[in-house]
Amino acid sequence: MTSVEDCRAAIGKVSDRILETDEADRRKHLVERTVSLTVSDLGTVFDMRLTTNGLEDVTSRSTDSAGPKAQVRITVAADDLIDLAEDRLDFAKAMFSGRVKLDASFGDLMRLRKLL
Numbered sequence: 189m190t191s192v193e194d195c196r197a198a199i200g201k202v203s204d205r206i207l208e209t210d211e212a213d214r215r216k217h218l219v220e221r222t223v224s225l226t227v228s229d230l231g232t233v234f235d236m237r238l239t240t241n242g243l244e245d246v247t248s249r250s251t252d253s254a255g256p257k258a259q260v261r262i263t264v265a266a267d268d269l270i271d272l273a274e275d276r277l278d279f280a281k282a283m284f285s286g287r288v289k290l291d292a293s294f295g296d297l298m299r300l301r302k303l304l
Contacts, residue, residue, distance in 0.1 A: 190266035192248060195227050198273035199234060203242035205273075214240045221296060224258035226251060229265045260296055263289040 206214065218240050225234040235255050236246040249255055264272070268287050271277035282288040290297070 190230070190270055192227075192230055192232050195230065195232070195234065195266055195269055196246065196248070198269050199225070199236070199243055199246055201273040203244075206238075206242045211240070219296075221260050221292075222256065222258040223260045223262065224255065225269075226261070226263040227266050227269060228263055259292065261291040263291075 206218075218238065220240075221238045223236050223238050223243070225236070226232075227234070231251045232248055233251055233253075233255060234246055234248050235258065236243045238260065264282075264287065268277060268282060272279060272282065272288070277287075279288065283290055
């Protein structure tokens with residue numbers, strides 16, 4: 189079974205992947221945003237900031253605990269998060285099949301699609 193620490197490591201891998209993107213592209217397509225990632229089957233929410241330096245200030249809390257409303261909200265199962273981080277699952281396909289729920293403004297969606 190996937191643990192909260194496995195999910196935290198997956199978030200680190202996604203952050204590393206962001207940093208692998210050319211810095212000019214990151215600056216062009218990324219606007220700093222607050223992000224919440226709800227791991228539905230673990231009852232955990234990861235709050236973080238998306239920046240040109242990757243995902244920063246990652247903290248976790250229970251889904252029962254109130255947190256700040258993030259500008260980008262993602263809901264995913266733990267195993268799917270791991271598969272996304274390991275590049276075994278395509279984000280767009282996962283989103284359109286309902287395995288990933290993404291709640292963000294249209295502008296954020298357009299910018300993020302360049303990096304995902």
